[in-house]
Amino acid sequence: MLAKRIIPCLDVKDGQTVKGTNFVSLRQAGDPVELGRAYSEQGADELVFLDITASHEGRKTFTEMVRRVASELSIPFTVGGGIGELADVERLLSAGADKVSINSAALKRPELIDEIARHFGSQVCVVAIDAHQDESGWTCYLNGGRVPTDRKLFDWAHEVCERGAGEILFTSMDHDGVKTGFANEALATLAESVTIPIIASGGAGAKEHFRDAFTLGKADAALAASVFHFGEIGIPELKQYLHNEHINIRL
Amino acid sequence: MCPKIKFEMTVAVVKYNAGNIYSVLSVLQRMGVEPILTDDAKILHQADKVIFPGQGEASNAMQYLRERKLDEVIRSLTQPVLGICIGQQLMCRHSAEGDVDCLGIFDTDVKRFVPQKHEEKVPHMGWNDLTNLKSPLFKDIHEGEFVYFVHSFYVPVCEWTIAQSDYINPFSAAIQRDNFYATQFHPEKSGSVGQRIIQNFLDL
Numbered sequence: 001m002l003a004k005r006i007i008p009c010l011d012v013k014d015g016q017t018v019k020g021t022n023f024v025s026l027r028q029a030g031d032p033v034e035l036g037r038a039y040s041e042q043g044a045d046e047l048v049f050l051d052i053t054a055s056h057e058g059r060k061t062f063t064e065m066v067r068r069v070a071s072e073l074s075i076p077f078t079v080g081g082g083i084g085e086l087a088d089v090e091r092l093l094s095a096g097a098d099k100v101s102i103n104s105a106a107l108k109r110p111e112l113i114d115e116i117a118r119h120f121g122s123q124v125c126v127v128a129i130d131a132h133q134d135e136s137g138w139t140c141y142l143n144g145g146r147v148p149t150d151r152k153l154f155d156w157a158h159e160v161c162e163r164g165a166g167e168i169l170f171t172s173m174d175h176d177g178v179k180t181g182f183a184n185e186a187l188a189t190l191a192e193s194v195t196i197p198i199i200a201s202g203g204a205g206a207k208e209h210f211r212d213a214f215t216l217g218k219a220d221a222a223l224a225a226s227v228f229h230f231g232e233i234g235i236p237e238l239k240q241y242l243h244n245e246h247i248n249i250r251l
Numbered sequence: 252m253c254p255k256i257k258f259e260m261t262v263a264v265v266k267y268n269a270g271n272i273y274s275v276l277s278v279l280q281r282m283g284v285e286p287i288l289t290d291d292a293k294i295l296h297q298a299d300k301v302i303f304p305g306q307g308e309a310s311n312a313m314q315y316l317r318e319r320k321l322d323e324v325i326r327s328l329t330q331p332v333l334g335i336c337i338g339q340q341l342m343c344r345h346s347a348e349g350d351v352d353c354l355g356i357f358d359t360d361v362k363r364f365v366p367q368k369h370e371e372k373v374p375h376m377g378w379n380d381l382t383n384l385k386s387p388l389f390k391d392i393h394e395g396e397f398v399y400f401v402h403s404f405y406v407p408v409c410e411w412t413i414a415q416s417d418y419i420n421p422f423s424a425a426i427q428r429d430n431f432y433a434t435q436f437h438p439e440k441s442g443s444v445g446q447r448i449i450q451n452f453l454d455l
Contacts, residue, residue: 002418003378003397040442045378071277076399076440096273098440121306123374123401166374197372218370220377250378250397 003250004214004242005045005221006235007199008228010035012081013052015061017229030229033068039228040075042235045250047073048101048169048223051081052144063095070096078126086115093120101126101169104142107149107156110163117164126199127160128169129153131186138186145173153186154193161194168194169223171201179205179227187217199223207233207241214247260453263298265325266290268315269305269337278439278449292324300331300453303338304439306401309361310349312341326354331455334433339426340404342433348404356431359409364419374403375418379436386413386427388434390451396444398424398436405435 010017010032017032036047049069051062059082066079079092080101089100105112106127116125130145131138131153138153157168170190172183182203191198197220200213204224213222227233242249262279264272264286272288279286279302286302287294295301303325305312316322325332325342334342341353346361353361364373378397381389405422408415414425416435425434432452438445 001379002375003380005377070273072281074274074278074281074440074446075442076401076437094273096277098274121308123306123376166376192369195366195369195372197376220372 001248003045003248004219005199006043006210006239006249007046007048007221007223008039008044008235009048009050009201009223009225011050011052011225012062012065014058015065018052032065033072035229036069036073036077039235040073043239043250044075044235046075046221047077049077049079050101051079053082063091066092066095066097080126080128085112086119089116089120089124093124099124099126099166101128103128103130106160107140107142107151110159113160113163113165117166122164122166122196125165126167126169127165128171129156129160130171130173132173133183133186141173145176154189157190157194161196165196167197167199167220169199169201172203175203176201177226178203181205181209182213182217182219182222184212184217187213187219191218191220197221204233207238210238211242211245211247214242260284260300261298262286262300262302262453263295264288265295265301265303265321265338267305267312267319267321269307269312272304274437274439275302275304275335278446282446282450282453284453290319290321292320295324295328298330300333300455301325301328302333302335303342303433304335305337307337308348309337309340309346309353309404310351312337313346313349313351313353316341316354322354326356329430331452332431333449333452334431335439336402336435336437339406339433339435342426342431343406346404357406357409357411357426357428357433359406359411359426361404361406363404367419371419374401375405376401378441379416379418379424381414381416381424383415384413386425386432387455388425388427388432388448388451389414390454391447392444392451398434398438398441398444398448400424400436402435
């Protein structure tokens, strides 16, 4: 049976891992390759590396890091951040990434999803969606949650699926960094409305939150950063807990 | 001092137009093997082991192989050969992906997953467990160990099946006929279990 996946996310700036709390203040947390290896040995099912560097130099450093990760780790990994065009995707995939995650670029020019799917296959195309819930429903945001768009979460999710995305990485901005659990209601609605896997992101603070994302939220995978980085939850104990809760997990 | 004579195993990786093979090359290097990425018939024939990896689309890949006569080369290999993912599918008789005739090493057809319920998403992507293991390829691998899959098409369970997995329906996670071995999963992406399977292949 296909296992539910646990995915640590590493934000990388100038070759170093950092973690944003509610998308703003950053704290250092080590070398991305070493941290990635540690997670892999602990039983992480996949890794996500997000490049949060703005500069051209930083981008080059990130590509070199991707190559090091691919050389040294033997679990799948996704890279994202700053991908604007097909050439960026090509550069990261040829450096050894298994998948790319696109966010703002897809909102600005949705055809990029079709292009990635056509050139490299749907399985490499993860569309990340940051959304915030207001009185009109869930609204999608650009640029790491700074700029609202006129797109609604469920409509956009349906569109990216139609265009050939392979997975959706949904971050609830309202839950991110708050550690009170994932946005399970929105996750469940997403899971029912699209035919591609959903990765839950934003809100992990306790082991029960992961269980709920899989049971109530019907997510295929759950992503978290700080609870893993700062050792608040160990991946082996988390996976053992989920196994005991009758969730199919790779031990 | 006596000079040390060291046996250097040559492992050739078939070079063709199917996807990213960087991780296959990397895992071999980590295991102390320097693989040769090649489409040269002579080098492929002389190698101790041949790996036929890849991800991609079957009909384009077959066209590429035929144009370079690599289809005949692969069929005629006599040393242990390991097909991975699309490599496995191309070793079968026919693929539903692009409705194309393939290498025919395995007398079976590649089918597309047909979801029966909404939760059954295609591609089958992620970690799934191996059962009914029967091959030296799985020495020291236990029933129920997980490996990493990414695919929309599959080889049904057949007389060549040496490992099964289950997604929507039971399917062949690995097949073997004579010197030809093939896995639907990606051993190069399957952590320590995958590395052990590659080591077992190199030990054949």
